[in-house]
Amino acid sequence: MEISSEEARELLAQAQDAATRTRKLLACRGADALFVIWGLVWFLGYLGTEFAPRLLALTKGGEVRGETVFWTVNGLWLALIALGTAVSAAVWKRRSPTKTVCGARFGWFWLLLYVYVNFWIFLLWPFIKVEGAVESVRFWRHMGAIGATVPMFAYVVMGLWLDHFMIWIGLAITGLTVLGLFLVPAWFWIWMAVMGGGSLVGTGLLIRNRWR
Amino acid sequence: MGRIDEVIHQSLRLQIMASLVTLDPRETVDFVYLRDLLHATDGNLGAHLEKLEATRYVKIEKTFVMRKPRTFISATAKGRAAFEEHVAALKTILNMK
Numbered sequence: 001m002e003i004s005s006e007e008a009r010e011l012l013a014q015a016q017d018a019a020t021r022t023r024k025l026l027a028c029r030g031a032d033a034l035f036v037i038w039g040l041v042w043f044l045g046y047l048g049t050e051f052a053p054r055l056l057a058l059t060k061g062g063e064v065r066g067e068t069v070f071w072t073v074n075g076l077w078l079a080l081i082a083l084g085t086a087v088s089a090a091v092w093k094r095r096s097p098t099k100t101v102c103g104a105r106f107g108w109f110w111l112l113l114y115v116y117v118n119f120w121i122f123l124l125w126p127f128i129k130v131e132g133a134v135e136s137v138r139f140w141r142h143m144g145a146i147g148a149t150v151p152m153f154a155y156v157v158m159g160l161w162l163d164h165f166m167i168w169i170g171l172a173i174t175g176l177t178v179l180g181l182f183l184v185p186a187w188f189w190i191w192m193a194v195m196g197g198g199s200l201v202g203t204g205l206l207i208r209n210r211w212r
Numbered sequence: 213m214g215r216i217d218e219v220i221h222q223s224l225r226l227q228i229m230a231s232l233v234t235l236d237p238r239e240t241v242d243f244v245y246l247r248d249l250l251h252a253t254d255g256n257l258g259a260h261l262e263k264l265e266a267t268r269y270v271k272i273e274k275t276f277v278m279r280k281p282r283t284f285i286s287a288t289a290k291g292r293a294a295f296e297e298h299v300a301a302l303k304t305i306l307n308m309k
Contacts, residue, residue, distance in 0.1 A: 001216050008305040014223060015230035015299060021249050022234040022241075093277055098241050098284075 030096045032208040034088050039200030041084040042148075046193035048076045049144065110154065117150050141181060141188045148177045148196055173199050214300030219267050221298070224252060225260050229295040232270060232287035240273060240284035261285060269294055 052072050056064045089107070121128075128139075152170040159166030173196055180191035220229055227250050235241060247257045264270040269291030273284045287295070 001218065001221070003216065003221075003302070003305055005306050005308075008302040011221075011223065011226055012299065012302050012306065015226050018227035018230040018250060019234045022231040025245060025249060094280075096242075098235065098239050098245075 030092055032204045033091045035200050035204030035207065037084055037087050037091065037204075038151075039197045039202075039204060041080045041197075042200060043193045043197030045077050045080045046144075046189045046197060048080075049073050050189035050193070052076060106158070109158075113150065113154055117146075138185070141185060144188065144192065145177050145181045148192060149174050152177070169199070169203050214297035214302075214304065216301045217294050217298040219263060219269065220295060222260070224250065224256065225264060226298070228257075228260060228264065229269065229287060229291060229298075232285065233292050233295050235286065237286075237289070237292070240271075240286040243283035243285060246285060264291065267291075267294075 053064065053069045056069060056072060152174045155166045155170030155173075159168075159170060176195045176199065177192065180188050180195060184191050220226055228246070231246060231249060232241065243257070243261075246252075247254060250257065252260075261270060261272060265272050267290075268288055271286050271288050273286075275282055275284065
């Protein structure tokens, strides 16, 4: 078969272009939708954490017991996390461009992380449950910061294997969480809804527009 | 020096193979994504995939995801080796002339 150098150059360029576009596709892997879903979960969860106690007080006509607020806010988060997980699994299954053994492993990784964090809190509970702590707003703000930074740690770890972009997102949101905790403690939940949830949604939209 | 492979030499088949060898060997790509990625039509991509499958360069797996039919494609070890050889041959031509 006779092939000219121009033809060879053209074919190699086409092959290179196809490989580059595939790498970009792999970098995205339907992650845009997952970032948007979890950004919305954060946005609604943190707004709920801020406003649920006030709504409870309004509907009950006065002071509400700390325990009632605790179970309401936790119930809201559990419902949102369950919904986010179900929607993420369905979207991933439907939209992921590739089928890989890694997909299931990531699912197990997140589940194990969730179990371990709750286990660590259970182990530490006798030491952190000092008199009046659970009733204090500051205590829950710090617990909220832990709840926000644990998944960001997971982003950093996943970024080591998948795409370094995730490392920067994880570090940026961890930084924003710490800033909010110490600079605007009174507005912490709203800060997290806008800065944390907003950053995740923004990342999803950025991936969708730039990488596809 | 590699060998020019007449099956892979066709432009779209070369791009299909270039895309598939970028994936992890255990990874498969959705037909629709591959079609959009290569700006091909269903019929055109399907025909070239059949040819690649006949030479056992690719593996085509038809399955159902959430009750919807989906087709996943991957490069075989034989296909990967043939692609590498073909690219090496093209590079040699480029360097010789």
